[in-house]
Amino acid sequence: MKEIRIHGRGGQGSVTAAELLAVAAFEDGYYSQAFPVFGVERRGAPVMAFTRVDEKPIRVRYQVYTPDYVMVQDPTLIPAGIDVLAGLKPGGMVIVNTARKPEEVGLKAENVEILTINATRIALKHIGRPITNTTMLGAFAGATGLVSLDSVIKAIEERFTDKLREVNVAAIKEAYEAIRG
Amino acid sequence: MVKKVLEGSHAVAEAVKLCKPDVISAYPITPQTHIIERLSEFHADGELGNCQFIRVESEHSAMSVCLGASLVGARAYSASTSQGLALMYEVLFNVAGLRQPVVMTTANRALSAPINIWNDWQDAISARDSGWIQLYAENAQEAVDYTIQAFKIAESHDILLPAMVCIDGFVITHTYEVVDIPSQEDVDAFLPKKVPYLPLDPENPIGYGMIGTPEVYEETRYLIQETMEKAKKKIVEVGQEFEKKFGRPQGGLIDTYKLEDAEVAILSMGAILQTMREVVDNLREEGVPVGLIKVKSYRPFPKDEIRKAVEGLKAIAVIDRDISLGHEGALFTDVKSALYGSGERPLVKGYIAALGGRDFPETTVRKIVDDIIKVAKEGKVDKEVEWPDLRREIL
Amino acid sequence: MASKVDMDFEGLASGHRACAGCGAAIAVRLILKGTGKNTIIANATGCVEVFTTPYPECAWNVPYVHSLFENTAAVAAGIEAGLKALGKKEGINVVAIAGDGGTADIGLQSLSGMLERGHDVLYIMYDNEAYMNTGIQRSASTPYGATTTTSPAGKVSIGQETRKKFVAEIAAAHHIPYVATASVGYPRDLINKVNKAVNIKGPKFIQVHAPCVPGWNYPESKTVEIARLAVETGLWPIFEMENGVITSVRKIKEKKPVEEYLKAQRRFAHLFKDERGKKVIEEIQKLADENIKRYGLMD
Numbered sequence: 001m002k003e004i005r006i007h008g009r010g011g012q013g014s015v016t017a018a019e020l021l022a023v024a025a026f027e028d029g030y031y032s033q034a035f036p037v038f039g040v041e042r043r044g045a046p047v048m049a050f051t052r053v054d055e056k057p058i059r060v061r062y063q064v065y066t067p068d069y070v071m072v073q074d075p076t077l078i079p080a081g082i083d084v085l086a087g088l089k090p091g092g093m094v095i096v097n098t099a100r101k102p103e104e105v106g107l108k109a110e111n112v113e114i115l116t117i118n119a120t121r122i123a124l125k126h127i128g129r130p131i132t133n134t135t136m137l138g139a140f141a142g143a144t145g146l147v148s149l150d151s152v153i154k155a156i157e158e159r160f161t162d163k164l165r166e167v168n169v170a171a172i173k174e175a176y177e178a179i180r181g
Numbered sequence: 182m183v184k185k186v187l188e189g190s191h192a193v194a195e196a197v198k199l200c201k202p203d204v205i206s207a208y209p210i211t212p213q214t215h216i217i218e219r220l221s222e223f224h225a226d227g228e229l230g231n232c233q234f235i236r237v238e239s240e241h242s243a244m245s246v247c248l249g250a251s252l253v254g255a256r257a258y259s260a261s262t263s264q265g266l267a268l269m270y271e272v273l274f275n276v277a278g279l280r281q282p283v284v285m286t287t288a289n290r291a292l293s294a295p296i297n298i299w300n301d302w303q304d305a306i307s308a309r310d311s312g313w314i315q316l317y318a319e320n321a322q323e324a325v326d327y328t329i330q331a332f333k334i335a336e337s338h339d340i341l342l343p344a345m346v347c348i349d350g351f352v353i354t355h356t357y358e359v360v361d362i363p364s365q366e367d368v369d370a371f372l373p374k375k376v377p378y379l380p381l382d383p384e385n386p387i388g389y390g391m392i393g394t395p396e397v398y399e400e401t402r403y404l405i406q407e408t409m410e411k412a413k414k415k416i417v418e419v420g421q422e423f424e425k426k427f428g429r430p431q432g433g434l435i436d437t438y439k440l441e442d443a444e445v446a447i448l449s450m451g452a453i454l455q456t457m458r459e460v461v462d463n464l465r466e467e468g469v470p471v472g473l474i475k476v477k478s479y480r481p482f483p484k485d486e487i488r489k490a491v492e493g494l495k496a497i498a499v500i501d502r503d504i505s506l507g508h509e510g511a512l513f514t515d516v517k518s519a520l521y522g523s524g525e526r527p528l529v530k531g532y533i534a535a536l537g538g539r540d541f542p543e544t545t546v547r548k549i550v551d552d553i554i555k556v557a558k559e560g561k562v563d564k565e566v567e568w569p570d571l572r573r574e575i576l
Numbered sequence: 577m578a579s580k581v582d583m584d585f586e587g588l589a590s591g592h593r594a595c596a597g598c599g600a601a602i603a604v605r606l607i608l609k610g611t612g613k614n615t616i617i618a619n620a621t622g623c624v625e626v627f628t629t630p631y632p633e634c635a636w637n638v639p640y641v642h643s644l645f646e647n648t649a650a651v652a653a654g655i656e657a658g659l660k661a662l663g664k665k666e667g668i669n670v671v672a673i674a675g676d677g678g679t680a681d682i683g684l685q686s687l688s689g690m691l692e693r694g695h696d697v698l699y700i701m702y703d704n705e706a707y708m709n710t711g712i713q714r715s716a717s718t719p720y721g722a723t724t725t726t727s728p729a730g731k732v733s734i735g736q737e738t739r740k741k742f743v744a745e746i747a748a749a750h751h752i753p754y755v756a757t758a759s760v761g762y763p764r765d766l767i768n769k770v771n772k773a774v775n776i777k778g779p780k781f782i783q784v785h786a787p788c789v790p791g792w793n794y795p796e797s798k799t800v801e802i803a804r805l806a807v808e809t810g811l812w813p814i815f816e817m818e819n820g821v822i823t824s825v826r827k828i829k830e831k832k833p834v835e836e837y838l839k840a841q842r843r844f845a846h847l848f849k850d851e852r853g854k855k856v857i858e859e860i861q862k863l864a865d866e867n868i869k870r871y872g873l874m875d
Binding site (some may be wrong): 203208220229230233235236237238239241242243245246248249250251252253254255271272275279335381382383385387388389390391392393394397457505 | 613615616618619625628629630631632633634636637638639640642643644647648649650651652654655656657659660661662663666668683686688689690692693727799827849
């Protein structure tokens with residue numbers, strides 16, 4: 001089983017990202033599960049959402065404490081004191097949305113791969129708004145290979161219609177390519 | 182049947198839609214909202230046929246509308262939780278007393294004060310004596326399956342009691358997971374249109390809700406109790422029929438897991454069972470002889486089934502996400518009373534945990550299993566009730 | 577399919593357990609002549625429920641349900657919704673009947689909800705101005721100055737200290753097509769209004785003034801007389817309000833002083849004993865005059 005934790009702020013679509021990731025994994029033939037830290041959502045407040053992916057049905061229902069992957073939608077969470085690396089498994093990976101290089105994001109950890117992607121720029125370019133949740137999924141697919149680009153696109157296509165579908169897919173594709181270098 | 186990744190609430194809404202209710206009436210309350218929002222969308226898109234969706238001003242009225250609708254022969258559905266269920270409490274008894282087969286979803290949540298929107302079972306447990314059948318689902322799939330079965334059980338003319346499908350708030354309602362949604366055709370075949378039993382009809386005027394004086398009231402309770410006993414069989418039968426039609430085993434009133442050669446067992450209800458099953462597997466690999474008992478039907482309570490299931494066990498741990506303040510966990514009380522009359526019985530210990538949405542990770546389960554193994558080894562229960570995840574440091 | 581007045585229809589069988597002279601029993605009997613037999617009744621807990629339904633007896637010759645105290649409007653709404661869903665609503669009148677306690681107090685919320693949602697339901701409040709079933713406790717509909725078991729007149733109390741809550745006006749604030757008041761003192765008017773109401777689609781509300789022999793404490797032969805005195809003094813205005821506009825009022829030909837109404841009932845007897853009572857009677861007269869002005873009860 002692979003466990004993913006997404007950090008963001010209320011309004012950035014972290015919960016939606018977790019759900020879409022679950023849908024994408026299902027499209028790839030896995031069982032999946034997604035849920036947020038349950039509570040009262042307020043815009044701007046730090047939030048977390050989780051996705052679990054496995055080859056067999058998923059039973060556990062507690063929060064993700066030892067993720068394999070972490071996505072950080074908002075780099076300001078790091079200086080704000082959110083421990084985005086908490087519990088990250090050895091050999092795990094964290095993907096941060098930032099214009100900076102991995103060594104500049106303020107994260108120190110051994111045996112953890114830190115990747116960065118300027119998802120805000122990509123989202124602004126395609127979607128016209130700094131909503132980075134779908135873009136981050138493109139990067140996640142590219143960086144981890146846990147889910148395929150096709151499935152992420154499929155999940156997006158199920159969720160959005162018309163123009164919104166088109167621009168989100170474009171953003172995902174660019175992020176996918178960008179992180180693969 | 183179509184497998185998809187769905188939020189638990191949306192899966193329930195799909196199931197309700199498949200059951201073709203004539204009247205839905207509800208009042209919004211977290212974490213039930215996603216169910217009625219999705220049903221509202223179906224209604225707005227004309228996908229619920231002639232269903233009347235009555236958005237009431239309170240839960241008390243929600244259940245009252247369901248009652249009125251059911252009395253004229255309509256299939257009626259509601260959903261609520263926590264404070265809403267508490268406000269509905271009076272009507273719950275009334276619906277059962279008038280023998281109306283209303284079905285509702287309870288998205289289990291704690292009760293105020295302090296206000297807490299998160300999950301435990303205090304709401305439904307507190308309504309356990311109302312004459313409603315209560316089925317506790319472990320995951321979204323069971324929430325779907327039990328909902329469809331609930332209508333069939335409740336509406337059977339040899340039952341005619343309301344039924345509540347209890348699903349853990351957030352943990353099931355707000356989690357996306359893979360769910361198999363049955364086809365309309367299959368559900369139609371399994372659950373035909375409601376056949377009303379003595380509806381209110383000007384062509385054949387009858388009266389409901391007469392005064393039950395001391396000469397007759399007790400008999401009404403006896404009859405409901407007698408029907409609850411019948412419902413035990415009905416729940417199993419309907420489950421078997423469902424399994425035949427849809428291919429998913431539904432268990433009986435209880436379900437057991439890896440119990441055959443177990444020395445101790447952990448017993449509980451609802452979504453935490455899922456985590457508990459995982460832990461049982463992990464502990465088995467470590468050589469720990471632990472099994473699991475799931476109570477699916479809390480009312481009627483599966484007394485005989487539990488007696489049978491625990492045969493040969495040394496000790497069982499009963500996990501309650503509720504407390505009868507001034508006594509102990511309600512499930513713990515029920516399990517003990519079920520075993521009291523049986524000859525050889527295991528030691529029983531109660532654990533109160535995961536109240537008000539407290540996470541229930543593997544570590545808590547392991548703590549409980551370690552403790553109950555100690556009980557089994559020592560052959561005695563020192564302390565009847567433990568709070569394994571209590572934060573003593575903030576007391 | 578219009579419902580017709582059916583004077584021969586006895587929807588309420590004789591032999592029920594109401595007190596002799598019961599205003600509410602008269603009201604129910606008349607109401608059912610106005611609705612005819614194609615009617616389903618939802619009834620609140622209260623006197624009417626108690627005296628008509630001692631199991632296994634039932635005085636109703638129409639389908640009937642008593643559920644609880646405060647949910648009658650919601651149960652009626654459910655009946656209406658259920659009939660609609662099943663395609664059976666056409667030709668069936670759904671009528672809720674509740675007392676003043678079940679309407680002005682504990683049932684006001686569900687009444688408001690039902691009216692606001694636009695259900696095709698006629699809600700009838702029989703107003704006997706206190707909780708009579710439980711032993712004459714005050715309600716929000718108890719009139720100023722009346723003594724009840726929970727607003728007793730005493731050394732420092734005049735009885736009910738507050739003014740009667742007027743639910744008909746509250747109902748009208750829901751922009752419903754039909755609101756009316758009536759009295760058991762004027763049977764034909766009540767029957768006609770009920771019949772008119774059931775033939776209007778949407779939510780309707782009728783408040784019926786219904787004297788109570790033990791509660792108001794008067795001889796049982798005087799129910800109609802007292803009901804009429806309430807109207808003739810201006811204390812009980814009779815009117816119809818359609819879509820928010822008053823369309824008819826029962827005019828007072830010769831205004832009677834409120835004393836005539838008050839002195840006929842023991843619940844006001846303490847007002848005739850001293851100076852303090854005299855002042856209360858003056859206040860009550862002002863209330864009657866205010867009604868006369870507000871509803872145009874006199875030419």
